[in-house]
Amino acid sequence: xxxxxxxxxxxxxxxxxxxxxxxxxxxxxDATDVITATAGRGAQPDPKDSPFDWVTDTDRILERHTRRxxxxxxxxxPVVGGEFGADHGADVAEYRWVVDxxxxxxxxxxxxxxCAYSLALIDxxxxxxxxxxxxxxxxxxxxxxxxxxxxxGKPIKLTDRxxxxxxxxxxxxxxxxxxxxxxxxxxxxAAAHAGVRVLGSAALAIAQVALGHAAAAVLHSYREWDxxxxxxxxxxxxxxVLDRHxxxxxxxxxxxxxxxPGVADEVLxxxxxxxx
Numbered sequence: 001x002x003x004x005x006x007x008x009x010x011x012x013x014x015x016x017x018x019x020x021x022x023x024x025x026x027x028x029x030d031a032t033d034v035i036t037a038t039a040g041r042g043a044q045p046d047p048k049d050s051p052f053d054w055v056t057d058t059d060r061i062l063e064r065h066t067r068r069x070x071x072x073x074x075x076x077x078p079v080v081g082g083e084f085g086a087d088h089g090a091d092v093a094e095y096r097w098v099v100d101x102x103x104x105x106x107x108x109x110x111x112x113x114x115c116a117y118s119l120a121l122i123d124x125x126x127x128x129x130x131x132x133x134x135x136x137x138x139x140x141x142x143x144x145x146x147x148x149x150x151x152x153g154k155p156i157k158l159t160d161r162x163x164x165x166x167x168x169x170x171x172x173x174x175x176x177x178x179x180x181x182x183x184x185x186x187x188x189x190a191a192a193h194a195g196v197r198v199l200g201s202a203a204l205a206i207a208q209v210a211l212g213h214a215a216a217a218v219l220h221s222y223r224e225w226d227x228x229x230x231x232x233x234x235x236x237x238x239x240x241v242l243d244r245h246x247x248x249x250x251x252x253x254x255x256x257x258x259x260x261p262g263v264a265d266e267v268l269x270x271x272x273x274x275x276x
Contacts, residue, residue: 008115009093010125016216017144020121020129021034023073023106028133028140031062035102035135040111056109059083062101066119082225089169095123099223104201116203126250130232132203141207143236158238159212161260165193167215169267171203172198172222176216179220181274190268206230209258216259216267220275227256240264 038058063081070079078087079097079173097119102108104115113136120130132141141156143149149156161167169189171182186196194215198206202222207216210233219227231241231251240261243252244269259267 010123012123012128012145017129019073019149021131021142021144023069024119024129024131025140026144027066027119028117028131028142029067030102032036032066032133032135032138032140034058034062035108035117035133038250039108039113039115039135056102056105058108059101059105060072062117063099066097066099066101080225082223095121095128097121098225098228100203100223100229103203103226104199107200112200112205114199114201116201116207116230118203118227118229120224120225120226120232122251122261127228127232127235130229132207132229132233134204134207141210141230141233143232145232145236147236147237149233151211156211156237157258158210160238160262161215162262164189164215164263164266167194168208168213169194169196170199170208170217171196172200172202172205172219174221179273180276181276182220182273185218185270188274189267192266192270196198202226205229206234206258208232209239209260212260215263216257218257218267218271220255222254222256224251226253231256231258234258242268244275246272 008014060083063083067079077095077097077243078090078093080086080090082100100118102115103118108115117133121128129144131214141151166173189196202219205217207230209217228251239258241250242257243249257268
């Protein structure tokens with residue numbers, strides 16, 4: 001994929017942003033209907049190389065539908081997806097769409113009410129538009145560069161924190177399970193009187209920070225389509241996005257911390273100390 005530059009991001013033609021928001025919102029609503037109608041009801045999971053990584057008929061159906069609509073509405077803009085890979089030229093295109101049709105598929109298969117549909121339009125500076133559907137809570141989260149973030153159309157803005165005591169911090173397993181240092185990270189959080197939650201959806205973990213429910217989220221590894229939509233939401237809500245070295249990067253390559261600004265250094269310290 002194209003390497004992403006540091007902020008400030010490049011400007012985007014307003015008409016493109018508006019149209020991308022409208023189409024992405026429509027697709028998120030479609031995904032909500034499908035996920036809520038089928039979750040936990042014979043979804044025919046197809047395990048890959050990990051018990052934490054499933055593919056279902058719903059993943060494939062939603063991604064195909066997303067690709068059809070985006071190809072018709074935005075000809076020439078390639079799509080990168082969790083199930084069918086990258087369109088030709090996605091690594092050098094000015095813009096690309098990235099979609100995860102069901103983020104949290106293991107939860108979806110089991111009927112656990114915690115999964116998401118995630119879609120984002122990306123350029124060389126990071127997410128331009130991001131939309132995340134939270135079907136079980138009947139919420140559509142949407143954000144666009146310079147236009148703020150919204151939950152079901154209502155503006156959201158992060159309220160900063162001065163410490164982590166009593167707060168929730170989210171993380172996720174990798175596709176192979178526990179990440180190196182994860183146990184130590186949980187211990188450091190507990191020593192600071194913070195609770196760590198592993199809930200099974202990278203997109204929703206980051207969204208919780210944007211919504212103010214969690215102080216931070218640490219993802220030790222992920223795919224671009226897992227996080228791009230919710231990173232857009234977090235940035236526009238006022239969260240800090242850092243890579244594992246503490247650099248301010250809109251969409252880090254392989255690991256990230258999303259946090260309320262006032263606690264970012266503290267949580268970054270736990271993470272870096274834990275992984276050595």
